[in-house]
Amino acid sequence: MKIKLLSLGLFLLFTAALHAQEDNAPAFGKGLFNxxxxxxxxxMKIGARMQILAISEGLDESDEFFANNETxxxxRRARLKFDGYAYSPKLRYKIELGLSNRDIAGVSQFTRNTPRYILDAVVMWNFYENFELWFGQTKLPxxxxxxxxxxxxxxxxRSLVNSRFNIDRDMGFQLRHHFNLTDSFVVREKLAFSQGEGRNITDGNEGGFQYTGRIELLPLGLFEGGGDYIGADLKREQTPKLFLAFTYDxxxxxxxxxxNLGAYMFNDTGLYQTTTNTIFADLMFKYRGFSLMGEYSKRNAADPIAKNSDGTPTGDVVWVGNGINLQSGYLFPSNWEVSGRFTHIKLDANITGRSPETQYTFGVSRYIVGHKLKVQSDLSYLSIENGSNEVMFRLQFDVHF
Structure with missing residues (x-):
C-alpha cells in the first residue's frame, strides 16, 4: 500500500511539473524540471539518476583468472532528488529518495520494519552572514x-576505508560557518549534534547522542565548481588547489x-552501549587534470567487546582499528581518465578477529557529460593477511537528469 501511494504521488508530481515546464526544460544534467x-x-529543482552495475568477484585461488568468480x-542506485528554497533564498532544502534495493535495505524493529526510502530530508537556514543552521537527516561532516x-x-x-569507518547520515542539527584568513585562504567549520543511530530510525534514541566537529582548510583558494567535493579534476584547475580537513566524532x-552504522549489539539486558570515537584526516589536490585524494581514519571505543551483565562476551564487537586510502587520477583532454587507488585496513585482530586487508584498484573512466553521463570500470585485487585473496572487476553506467 505504501509503495502504491508513493508511486501515485511521484506520478502526480511529475505530471504537474511536466505541464508547468514543457516549454522551459533545463539542459541535460541540470535537473528534470525547475x-x-x-x-x-x-x-524546486527535480532530478533523477541511476547507476547500473555489472560486477564479477571471487577468490583468487585458480591459475585461470576469474575462473571461480560470481557475476x-x-x-546499484536509483534516486530522486528535490532541492531549492522556500519563502526566501536564505532557507534552502533538499530531499533525496532512494528506490533501489541497496538504497532501501537495512530494515529492523527500530525502523518499524519498513523500507528506508529517505536518504536526505534537510532544511538549511542562512540566518546570519556566513552562518548556516541545518536541521533534518543528511550526511554528517x-x-x-x-x-x-x-x-x-x-x-x-568508494573504498574499503569508507565502508569500514564512515559515519554516514543521521538525524539532528548542524551548524556551518566559513571565513577568509586572506583573500584566498578559506576556512570552513562544521559542527553536528545528532541522534547517533543512523538514518530513518523511528523508535527513539536507544543510546546517547553523537557529536561531530570538522575543520576544512583551503589555503590556495576555492576549487572551481565545488571541486573539492567532486571526484576527478573535470574543471582542469588552472592553478594548484589544495584541501585539508580533520574530523573528530x-x-x-x-x-x-x-x-551509527553496522549491526545492533545486544546482551542479556537489551542493547549493549559503549562510547565510540572516530577521527578522519583527509586531503584533496587538483591541478590541470591531475587529482590526488588521501584519507586516514581511526576508531576506538571505551569497551569494544559487548558483554552480558555477568561479564561474558556476547560475540558482538565494535570495529576498532585504522585505515588509509590514497587515490589519484589524470584526466586526458579527450575526457578519458585513468586512476589508481591504494587502501589498507588494519582492524584490531584481537577484538574483531579480522586480518589486515590491502586493496589495489586500477580504474578507467569516460566522462561523456562530466559526471552526469559516464561509463566507469575498475579492477581490484584484495590481499588479506592470513587469508584468501580476492579479485573483482566492475563496469558501471551513470546517467543523471
Missing amino acids: LVGKDSSFT NFLV GNIERVISSGNMQQVD SNVNAVKTRS
Whole structure:
C-alpha cells in the first residue's frame, strides 16, 4: 500500500511539473524540471539518476583468472532528488529518495520494519552572514570520500576505508560557518549534534547522542565548481588547489558495531552501549587534470567487546582499528581518465578477529557529460593477511537528469 501511494504521488508530481515546464526544460544534467513560484516565494529543482552495475568477484585461488568468480548485474542506485528554497533564498532544502534495493535495505524493529526510502530530508537556514543552521537527516561532516556524492565519484564505488569507518547520515542539527584568513585562504567549520543511530530510525534514541566537529582548510583558494567535493579534476584547475580537513566524532553510548552504522549489539539486558570515537584526516589536490585524494581514519571505543551483565562476551564487537586510502587520477583532454587507488585496513585482530586487508584498484573512466553521463570500470585485487585473496572487476553506467 505504501509503495502504491508513493508511486501515485511521484506520478502526480511529475505530471504537474511536466505541464508547468514543457516549454522551459533545463539542459541535460541540470535537473528534470525547475519550478519557480509565481511570486518567486519558492523554487524546486527535480532530478533523477541511476547507476547500473555489472560486477564479477571471487577468490583468487585458480591459475585461470576469474575462473571461480560470481557475476551479478544490478541497479546499484536509483534516486530522486528535490532541492531549492522556500519563502526566501536564505532557507534552502533538499530531499533525496532512494528506490533501489541497496538504497532501501537495512530494515529492523527500530525502523518499524519498513523500507528506508529517505536518504536526505534537510532544511538549511542562512540566518546570519556566513552562518548556516541545518536541521533534518543528511550526511554528517565526516570523511571526504563519504560526503562526495555517489554520483560524483572518480571510481565505480568508494573504498574499503569508507565502508569500514564512515559515519554516514543521521538525524539532528548542524551548524556551518566559513571565513577568509586572506583573500584566498578559506576556512570552513562544521559542527553536528545528532541522534547517533543512523538514518530513518523511528523508535527513539536507544543510546546517547553523537557529536561531530570538522575543520576544512583551503589555503590556495576555492576549487572551481565545488571541486573539492567532486571526484576527478573535470574543471582542469588552472592553478594548484589544495584541501585539508580533520574530523573528530564521538558517539556516546553507541549501540552499533560501526558507530551509527553496522549491526545492533545486544546482551542479556537489551542493547549493549559503549562510547565510540572516530577521527578522519583527509586531503584533496587538483591541478590541470591531475587529482590526488588521501584519507586516514581511526576508531576506538571505551569497551569494544559487548558483554552480558555477568561479564561474558556476547560475540558482538565494535570495529576498532585504522585505515588509509590514497587515490589519484589524470584526466586526458579527450575526457578519458585513468586512476589508481591504494587502501589498507588494519582492524584490531584481537577484538574483531579480522586480518589486515590491502586493496589495489586500477580504474578507467569516460566522462561523456562530466559526471552526469559516464561509463566507469575498475579492477581490484584484495590481499588479506592470513587469508584468501580476492579479485573483482566492475563496469558501471551513470546517467543523471
